[in-house]
Amino acid sequence: MTDINLPSDHGSLLRAARGLEPADLVLKGGLVVNVFTGETEAADLAVKDGLIVGLGRYDGLTVRDVSGLYLAPGLIETHLHLESALVAPGELAGILVPRGTTALVADPHEIANVLGLRGIRFLLDASAGLPLDFFFMAPSCVPATHLETSGAELEAEDLRTLLAEPRILGLAEVMNFPGVINGLPRVWDKLALFARRPIDGHSPGLNGPDLNAYLLPGIATEHETTTLAEGREKLARGLRLFIREGSQARNLADLLPLVNDHNYRRLSFCTDDRHLDDLLGEGHLDHVLRKAVRHGLPAMKAVTMATLNAAEAFGLRRRGALAPGWRADVVVFESLESFQVREVYKDGRLAARRGALTVPAPRIEPPDWISPMNVAVLDRAALDLPAAGARVRVIEAADAQVVTGHSILETPARNGRLVADPDRDLARLLVVERHRGTARVGQGLVRGFGFNQGAMASSVAHDSHNIVAAGMSLDEIILAVDTVRRLRGGLAVVAGERVLASLALPLAGLMSPAPAAEVAAGLARLEAAAVEIGCRLKAPFMCLSFLALPVIPRLKLTDRGLVDVDKFEFVRLFVE
């Protein structure tokens, strides 16, 4: 799958290429988007045995008239945490393929934080045999920090076992930049292991001599760029940039002015984290292409970035262009403006038509180890904290932001005990360890959700994916956490003694095995329930899931306690 093997019966392929016998399939009368020349070309495209055998005038056993339509190479996603879509690979393929995506490079670090190598191998298995090629990068930072409890730790020796997997391309986003530039052996052991493979970077804002040092091990790509100045420096230092347009981080409009005739070959697109509703609503890379062209990027450059450039960034040979001997992954667009997809061919076979797969995605049977939920029933008494100070640290949550604020406010208390305070929009926040049965619970306060009652909980809680819960009373929080526990992972909104809505995510507590439409409906019910308990955030679960991530400023909560991210150390909840 990473490469093309010559078929043993090449005689028949050659005769088809030479027009001496009919091809399997001919797409006739379309305009071929030629990413080598930058021109569209009126030509029949002939396919046999999954390969393009020729462009020109051809006859085939099957001939499809694509007059007036554009044939482009299948789109390639360069960096995706597929767990963010909350569905299994087969369901994801059912969404992405009809949007024109025929290959993606995933960083499975969410599931790896829960299940380690077993989780990665589960995704490899679950994504095999689909009409979408799933490639993976070996996660470099599991756990993300030692300020939290993850389900697994992956050292270089663990990652070594992945080198032989044909769909493991390289090393995923190297977030630990201090580890890189300070020469930390645990980090450099991983870098050395992947020295001859693609290594993805992750260095928001890094510049100057520290950026130079970060690049020494051969880190080759970067998708965290947010400003033009940062993009210019990173391009100049040899990084290939993946312009990110996800659900949360949307850098496309800001970064498009970077692209010019000389450097466009060094740029591609990624979505990084893309939520189910956005995938179903806006789309995937088709949406990125539409938006890029609307913002002035020439369509030919946009398509080249999403295809050939992406393939080159990962050394994927004979993929990302339409040429003889190349893989027959073809998207039929209605125009190079709307990027509406009429049909998609994967390895030469019709895979999607007018928005739907034409082949059923195989349903997976989740193994019994897939959702560890090693957490005891919560002890209410132990969680009922005395108000041990006059003031308290509060995480300031802002809508659609992963960065939080860090405030110190007067402690909300009743009878000497810490409580939520609806008047000041202060909710209690818990992070409950779920991997190792430690019974560790981190406690804090969060402002900004707008709750007037109830609680919500989630087993999606970056990056260790413990259970994070916020709410107005301890009882409601406990009910929400218990609901997630009983679902073996998932999302829940409760009010009083009632579960208003819930969604099971039994695949590692991160994904559902259910059809995408069901999952989307469940998410809609959850969001309605959140509104019912007063929540004002547009993406409350997304917001909640990032409150536990101690690598993003400024104040975060893990199962081990409150983390002042600026200082990268634990701080006490109560002040004085």
Add this chain to the structure above:
Amino acid sequence: MTDINLPSDHGSLLRAARGLEPADLVLKGGLVVNVFTGETEAADLAVKDGLIVGLGRYDGLTVRDVSGLYLAPGLIETHLHLESALVAPGELAGILVPRGTTALVADPHEIANVLGLRGIRFLLDASAGLPLDFFFMAPSCVPATHLETSGAELEAEDLRTLLAEPRILGLAEVMNFPGVINGLPRVWDKLALFARRPIDGHSPGLNGPDLNAYLLPGIATEHETTTLAEGREKLARGLRLFIREGSQARNLADLLPLVNDHNYRRLSFCTDDRHLDDLLGEGHLDHVLRKAVRHGLPAMKAVTMATLNAAEAFGLRRRGALAPGWRADVVVFESLESFQVREVYKDGRLAARRGALTVPAPRIEPPDWISPMNVAVLDRAALDLPAAGARVRVIEAADAQVVTGHSILETPARNGRLVADPDRDLARLLVVERHRGTARVGQGLVRGFGFNQGAMASSVAHDSHNIVAAGMSLDEIILAVDTVRRLRGGLAVVAGERVLASLALPLAGLMSPAPAAEVAAGLARLEAAAVEIGCRLKAPFMCLSFLALPVIPRLKLTDRGLVDVDKFEFVRLFVE
């Protein structure tokens, strides 16, 4: 050498990159040619342990002021038959490195036709440890045809032994296009062996469905393009084009109009066959850059084509650009117009300055098997042919052309024996088998040299490199051949009983182990001697060496006889 290994002491590298300790070397105050951005950038370039550790402001143990000069990546030759320069790899490095070339990809098929794998391994050994990285492609067509006797035959099983050589990159120019498109197993076995490696094409004039078929096995590059239309089609079908500007074939001016903003990434330069006098006089890729810019190609594109694009074509990582973590191969140009080279740094060390190597090239000791000269003393009586027909086929040689004409003329005879005829400029032509002691001699006539006396002989005789000789009498031809034989390979010009000039090429009969200046002087003496015997050709030995190549139209002579190349079959010398 094909890749960069992380040094075990990366701590010191990192500190140098971060400016916390001095680099080994800093090139200060120059303008860096940034092939990623397409801009020149005022920056110090810091080097340590052979790698670039940073661009910016740096201090070093050694600091060189390069104010007002341009720092570019070392130039990369994409396709070269290095034997054509007639000198050993060390001497070649002494010419190319001061011209800015720091890596080359050679097709060693000349020596392979003489010595097979032993010859290739000799070049690998002789090119190791030089301040120029010699990469090789495994020759795909040894022998070129079965119409001649070569010193070796290389089948897929032989080439398999080369796969483990780190400096063997892929499969060299696949000249047997009928074999490819007809699915010939002997050819496809080789293609399959190199299916995951770069494969160079060689398909002059091939187009349409046959070109499509030729590309199916993954043939990825092409350097035989001579016209714009051919170049456009080949680019569109996914071939990377190496624009050739050699001694003989000079396609640069014709093909430059191909290059545009979108496709320039798919183009590089090669010289293919470059003679010693041209290398010493005009230069190598520096000459190509000068000429390209003079013909209107923007300098930034030209440099990018000669560096980053060439590296990408062969998957050479971290080479072809100046960036942190990339190989410190740096050319210091005086301008991006003259491309005069001031200094060259190879792996971070000064390697050449103002036209000369700063490190001595190691002298090689040729092994005793290096020049097989398995040829008996010629039997004059057997060579004295009866004039067995009234008319005779004549090879028409034209100056500076490898293509010959095919005439049928009245037989020049004396006493019933075939002779040369100075009045009609008809010389006798012999090809003497020298590899297997078969005593086979092919006989013919050639018109166009202009001899009035004497003979010349050469053990450089494409592609099998038997001994080819032309002259006005059998005795003089025999003396010339014997001279070459006694030299264990080489070139000779004789008149009467006197050897006017000769040059020993004891490395396979193709190259001299002597200093390049000596070889150049020897060649000058040979050319003067050729003039002395009346030769009017500007490049008589080049012309002579191609008279034995039965893959180039139209009439050629091998040790097995006259070949009508249009029909690809032997024909009789005498007609009727």
